[in-house]
Amino acid sequence: MTEHATKPFLYVVVCAAGVARDVGELIDAALERNWEVGVIATPLALRFFDTDEVEERTGHPIRSAWRAPGDPRPFPDPDAVIVAPATFNTVNKWAAGIADTLALGTLCEAYGLGVPIAVLPCVSEALTAHPAYRASVERLSGMGVRFGDPHSGEAGEPGTRPEFDWVRALDLVTSGT
Template sequence: MTTLYLFGSAAPPVADVAKVIEDAQARGFDVCLGLTPTAARWLDSQLGQLERLTGHPVRSDYKMPGEPDVWPKADVILFAPATFNSINSWALGLTHDFVVGVVAEGIGKQIPTVAMPCVNAAYVQHRQFERSVEELREMGVTVLYGEGGFIPNQPGQGRPEGYPWHLALDAAERIVTPGP
């Protein structure tokens, strides 16, 4: 079975992560769920259910030195939804959050990685965001942003139900099962 690390930041689509896990499992993925600390707080009442669903602990913190890894090795990482803060932190190498640390290290370990932001149109006016997306792409990350990926809404007009999860899972699946 192919191991997918599914990572999420605190953006409204993270509330649908149980459905996404089920979709990923139906595609043949063994899913390990990692969340930023804020996303973990948002989903606090569901963490037990999510652990049962994946069969793995949900992680949002770094392990202590000497503690064994509790997840199998990743074949592919999907970071979605990835917030403005997470995208910029990752591109700049600021690894204060567990999931950002794993994806940053994943570049060096050459773990195929897909990211799909979830940001509003006001955030993307900040020049660092476009720089960060480009930097991640240059490091080999598949960033689903713009045509064929996530397209920002105006502030306050987000539609979490319209977040294109299927595009993110399709991209992760393509990476691990390349076509002819």
């Protein structure tokens, strides 16, 4: 656990996918399990969920851009990181070591900090078949990143939407299975 926090601190990295609208489910589950939560969103993801609601739930501002030199750090170092939903673009850039957004820079750095990282991909079946994606998942898995089953985000029966297993990410980051 970080030195300054009374509770372990969880970074939730949110990418731009439709299921991001329900990220509050993950936040609520983490808070119930005694985590303090800070959200880092990709710039596009900010349009996919209610940012005011998320800030109210976490008690922290959402981070999406780099802080200016000399600005205080808004979050302590993470005790764990969850990427949910994780998109094709984010998984591939992260595996390649590209840190062109705060979210990607945070993910690249988290590996070096040695904290547990869990990923819930939200990637279509067509994109999961791409060789770059498969290689990226293999590379990140080899780095110790724990992946949940991919979620296509595609609608099932008319009027229904597939379930995204937000709580699975907490299980992955705490148990490693």
